[in-house]
Amino acid sequence: MIMDQLTLATRTQLTSQTGLEDLIPDLTGDTISFAGGLPDPAQFPKQAISDSFQRVLANNGLDALQYHNAKGYLPLREQLAARLARENTHIDANEIILTQGAQQGLDLTAKLLLNKGDHIVVEAPTYVGALAAFAAYEPRYHEIPLENDGLDLTLLNKVLLTQKIKLIYTIPNFQNPTGIVMSLAKRQQLIELAxxxxxxxxxxxxxxxxxxAGESLPxxxxxxxxxxxxxxxxxxxxxxxxxxxxxxxxxPALLRQIRYLKDGADLESPTLPQQVISDYLIHNDFDAHLDSLRKNYLVKRNWMLDALRKNLPAGFTYTQPEGGFFLWLTGPKSLNFERLLREEVAPKEHLLYVPSTHLYASNQVLNSARLSYATYDQATIELGIQKLSRALTAEALRLNA
Ligand SMILES: Cc1ncc(COP(=O)(O)O)c(C=O)c1O
Structure with a gap:
């Protein structure tokens, strides 16, 4: 087999270590997965998107099917700049590049800045996909724990004093995986530190x-x-x-360089969906759609919080996010959520979550897990939490025996 004769690049070996694929099996029919960050499919505005596809192809089809440039469709960048200006982020459309998801932005930023061995700060825990993107550039991680209002800035300050940090990676709103929001005071202090x-x-x-829930922050x-x-x-x-x-x-100076990197990566993000989104924003009330999403996810969060309150054994805590998809469950120090998933919860309960081990750059923390409430209806969320609670109760008894 060809792989036996190949020596893979170091970055490839590093990247495969961060993946969750071996841990989280493909979903079978009756598996409930609180693992993925999948939006609720019932909320996809399928008809409106379909209408936009048809309109774009009918009215501007040849252009939408042509090559363009790495920055992306100018009208959509202008629409984004106008939306950002409503929240006091005043930027020009030329300071925006349209990427293949935020995920590509993580990769391009790491590619832009990181030489092998460069020091970067990440939140502890953090988004597994960011660790996967960064791994290819072989950085040295400094993990900064999260407090209820975001990064522990006292510790961050110490790290900044002693190490030459190049990049601080943060998810300030409804952090993945914890659901934590960085406070305004910390946002301001973080800018000052940077x-x-x-x-x-x-x-x-x-x-x-x-x-x-709660007040939105800049x-x-x-x-x-x-x-x-x-x-x-x-x-x-x-x-x-x-x-x-x-x-x-x-x-602009950074964006120019990112644009060259994007040229090398994929020339441009697909034009057709960019034009479709632009058309969607013109012909639909996007703010009303966002309102309906927020209502929907609040209800789902409450279903999961209620189910946890009713079913979890003593000794567990969890966050109560004010937005986003995830809450963070923490058990007794001796609990190993990864082993439990592999040996009990996935094979016997047909339930999935993301164990904390994979969400720390150091892979050191065992006793937490990320649960997503975004995808399912009430009955499925309750059933999933009952299954999880059954496994945790048995495990707690075993640990105490
Ligand atoms: C914090 C965070 N960043 C980036 C992404 C990637 O999102 P996208 O689909 O925009 O690439 C996700 C998706 O789960 C995420 O949670």
Whole structure:
């Protein structure tokens, strides 16, 4: 077999170590998965998107099927700039590049900045897909724990004092995996620290519009005073991930370089979905759609919180997110959520979650798990939490025996 004769690049070996594929099996018919960050498919505006596809092909079809450029469809960039301006992020359409999801923004930013061995800060825990993207560039991680209001800035300050950090990666809103929101005071302090220590901040904000409780806060990009924030957004969670369109906002000098990297990666994001989204925004009330998403996810979050309250054994805590898709469940120190998933919960209960081990750059923390409430109806969420609670109760008894 050809693979036996090949020596894979170091980056390939590193990337495969971060994957969840071996851990989380393909879904069988009766498996309930709280693992993926899949939006509720009932909320996809299928008819409106279909109408937009037809309109774009009928009215502008030859252009929509042609090559264009790496920056992406200008009218959509202008629509995004106008939406961002409503929230006091005043940028020009030329400071936006349309990417294949926020995921590509993670890869391009790492490619832009990181040499092998460069020091970067990530939240602990963090988004597994970011670790997968960064791994290829072989950085050295400094994990900063999250407090209830975001990064522990005292610890961050210490790291910045002693190490030359190049990049701070943060998900300030409804953090994946914890659901935590960074407070306004911390956002301001983070910008100050980045200015003081000459660091780039990578703000990953795909859940931005999915706040269903509490007050919305300015993005880091809105607070940026020196053009050091690269900010990522996405239509995946608010329209449909199958469109694969996100965006990256950066200061012009950085964006120019990112554009060259994107040329090399894929020439451009697919034009047809960009034009479809632009058309969708013209012909539909997107704000009303977002309102309905927020209501829907609030109800789902409450279903999961109620089910946890009713069924979980003592000794567990969990976050109560004000938006987004995820909550973070933490058990007694001796609990190993990964072993439990592999040996008990997946094979016997046909239930999936993401164990914390994979969500820390250091892979060190065993006793937490990420649960997504976004995908299912009430009955399925309740059934899934009952299954999980049954396994956790048995495990707690075993640990105490
Ligand atoms: C924090 C975070 N960043 C980026 C992504 C990637 O999203 P996209 O579909 O826009 O590539 C996700 C998806 O789950 C995410 O949770």
């Amino acid at each position: 200015n003081r220590y000459d660091v780039i901040i990578l703000e990953d904000d795909p859940y931005h519009d999915l706040r269903f 993005s880091l990009k809105a607070l940026d005073t020196e053009g050091r924030v690269i900010s990522l957004g996405s239509f995946s969670k608010v329209l449909a991930p199958g469109l694969r369109i996100g965006w990256l906002v950066a200061a």
